[in-house]
Amino acid sequence: MKRLNILLSISILAALLLSACGAAATPTAAPITLTDGLNRSITLAAPAQRIVSLAPSNTEILYAIGAGSQVVGRDDFSDYPTEASKLPSVGGNMGTYSLETIASLKPDLVLAAEINTPELVKSMQDLGLTVYYLSNPKDLDGMYANLKTVAQLAGRESEADALVSSLQKRVQAVKDAITPDAARVTVFYELDGTTDPTKPWTAGKDTFLSQLISMAGGSNIGDNLAGSYAQMSLEELLVQDPSILLLGDAAYGATPEQVAARTGWDALQAVKDNRIYTFDDDLVSRPGPRLVDGLETLAKLLHPELFK
CATH class of the missing domain: 3.40.50.1980 (Nitrogenase molybdenum iron protein domain)
Structure with a gap:
């Protein structure tokens, strides 16, 4: 009986050690590195969880791919979907934004667009903020690509894939008609x-x-x-x-x-x-x-x- 207890103890200890080693070996999320519309290499340690959107199109993309709960701030003109208009505004009217308000929201990503100037992007970058500048697409294929880019930044890739597939089917229905x-x-x-x-x-x-x-x-x-x-x-x-x-x-x-x-x-x-x-x-x-x-x-x- 004493020998059996010793063997059981060794087995349990071995299982615990294996479990601990397995947990330690679990890979962490790989950094996300993408080149933005200003040809800058932007790196996120993990998908952004606190996002400030500086353009209505960006805001609509984020909500469409299921990342609405990750948006903590938006520009004055982001009014769709309705829940987006309830978020704190960081400005945008007459091209003026409040850098203080943006910084106070502690974003891990600021998503800019072509309505934002490179000078504004630099000002935010100088404050230590991570800013991704999303260029306007030239056609629907470019729009689909933008959806997938934003999805990578927000960790919503599967949702974006499903959305793009749905949009493509709707476009094809129009083409068929x-x-x-x-x-x-x-x-x-x-x-x-x-x-x-x-x-x-x-x-x-x-x-x-x-x-x-x-x-x-x-x-x-x-x-x-x-x-x-x-x-x-x-x-x-x-x-x-x-x-x-x-x-x-x-x-x-x-x-x-x-x-x-x-x-x-x-x-x-x-x-x-x-x-x-x-x-x-x-x-x-x-x-x-x-x-x-x-x-x-x-x-x-x-x-x-x-x-x-």
């Missing part, structure tokens, strides 16, 4: 027509908006202008005579009724056919996952017969 032989609907997208109705602002060919209009089965008449964003004279607008008017400035007071009442605009085909629609510009101006919402909305407005 808008066949190559579908008639192209001419579109004028108004960014600002209330300041000067004789020279409304619109988006040109080198913009995400123009890409989305094309993918939705439309032809953006702003593609004829020089520059990504430009004014189109009323005379040129009448010559182009778009079939549909989309009011991206609806949030600033533009309404179909006001547009129809503008001097000279009643000659436009879109006005005659009552095809003037308000549009949530956030869906196409914020380079995040809601771009796909924007694509679907555009497709249904331009080709309602295909989405009954």
Whole structure:
């Protein structure tokens, strides 16, 4: 019996030693090192758990990949989803941010974007903050890549993979509906027509908006202008005579009724056919996952017969 007890004790001790060795051998999370949009090498010891977002698109990406609970601060314009607007704001209106407020939130990551200047990034870096500068994507593939980049920084890679797969399926559904032989609907997208109705602002060919209009089965008449964003004279607008008017400035007071009442605009085909629609510009101006919402909305407005 005494020998049995000794053997049992040795076995238990050996098991404890193996367990301890196994625990000690458990690998820790590897550092995350990525190159940001300013070509800087950024390293995190582990996925960020306290994130300050300095752009609405960044905020929307973080919530979409399931990292909303890790966001501790946001810029003035981050209002989607609703819960994001309840977070402390660090500024952004008129391009002014409170470095003191940002630092007080003790972030392990500040996620900047192209609306933020390199000078602002340097100021935060000089305070010892880790800042990742996320460049704007040029197309939907670039947007998917941004989702995965942010997911790496936040430790949400599996969630991002699922999101990207879902978004790609939705985009493919639009592509399947808008066949190559579908008639192209001419579109004028108004960014600002209330300041000067004789020279409304619109988006040109080198913009995400123009890409989305094309993918939705439309032809953006702003593609004829020089520059990504430009004014189109009323005379040129009448010559182009778009079939549909989309009011991206609806949030600033533009309404179909006001547009129809503008001097000279009643000659436009879109006005005659009552095809003037308000549009949530956030869906196409914020380079995040809601771009796909924007694509679907555009497709249904331009080709309602295909989405009954």
